[in-house]
Amino acid sequence: MKIYDWHFAPNPRRVRLFLAEKGIDVPLEEVGTPAFGLKPEYLAAHPEHAMVPMLELDDGTCIGEAMAICRYFEELHPEPPLMGVDAKDKAIVEMWERKATEGMLSMSEVLRNVEKGFVDRSLPGYPGQVLKQIPELVERGNARLEKFHRVFDAALAKNRFITGDRFTVADVTAFCLVDFLPVVGMPVPAEFRNLHRWHADVAERPSARKTR
Ligand SMILES: N[C@@H](CCC(=O)N[C@@H](CS)C(=O)NCC(=O)O)C(=O)O
Numbered sequence: 087m088k089i090y091d092w093h094f095a096p097n098p099r100r101v102r103l104f105l106a107e108k109g110i111d112v113p114l115e116e117v118g119t120p121a122f123g124l125k126p127e128y129l130a131a132h133p134e135h136a137m138v139p140m141l142e143l144d145d146g147t148c149i150g151e152a153m154a155i156c157r158y159f160e161e162l163h164p165e166p167p168l169m170g171v172d173a174k175d176k177a178i179v180e181m182w183e184r185k186a187t188e189g190m191l192s193m194s195e196v197l198r199n200v201e202k203g204f205v206d207r208s209l210p211g212y213p214g215q216v217l218k219q220i221p222e223l224v225e226r227g228n229a230r231l232e233k234f235h236r237v238f239d240a241a242l243a244k245n246r247f248i249t250g251d252r253f254t255v256a257d258v259t260a261f262c263l264v265d266f267l268p269v270v271g272m273p274v275p276a277e278f279r280n281l282h283r284w285h286a287d288v289a290e291r292p293s294a295r296k297t298r
Pocket of ligand 1: 092095096097098122123124136137138139150151152153209210211
């Protein structure tokens with residue numbers, strides 16, 4: 087078993103951080119390149135998915151999508167539970183994880199349409215295809231990201247973690263986003279004090295330190 091990784095990128099970190107919370111070690115294979123992309127050999131072997139993270143099982147089965155990989159390990163290693171503990175809690179955690187993913191996509195919408203390294207590659211997962219940047223999407227992405235800040239800051243005004251007292255996969259996704267934002271010149275504005283307090287708290291967790 088191994089996980090194809092791109093250490094710099096926020097989506098593979100979601101899986102690494104999730105596994106670190108559970109104390110599971112899975113070998114990683116780095117397939118990122120300094121040229122803001124993935125190695126040609128990896129893309130050639132996985133032309134349909136063409137993104138990371140990707141889990142490859144010993145029988146050759148490949149599972150892409152960060153949340154699908156997390157679900158696999160949650161089923162095999164239920165403790166500590168990171169995806170909710172009963173029907174209501176599972177639904178709430180999934181709702182917030184999806185909102186956090188929406189935040190991740192907002193950041194990506196801005197970055198992929200502004201960063202020179204992504205000229206002609208404005209969406210991940212389309213190797214060999216020219217997908218030109220669309221400058222108008224930057225404004226829309228920023229509006230989506232501002233909503234992420236507002237909504238998560240309000241939730242964190244009430245709770246230590248996003249859904250309550252328990253650290254969940256919603257925190258994993260949101261943290262990987264918030265921690266990445268300054269790297270790409272979009273730090274969370276200072277006014278969102280609850281988000282900053284939560285970020286500082288989560289950044290001290292061994293899982294966050296291990297996956298830096
Ligand atoms: N929906 C996917 C998103 C994965 C994704 O966007 N991965 C990026 C890295 S953060 C990627 O593989 N990019 C490849 C590229 O830019 O060519 C997931 O949740 O795993």
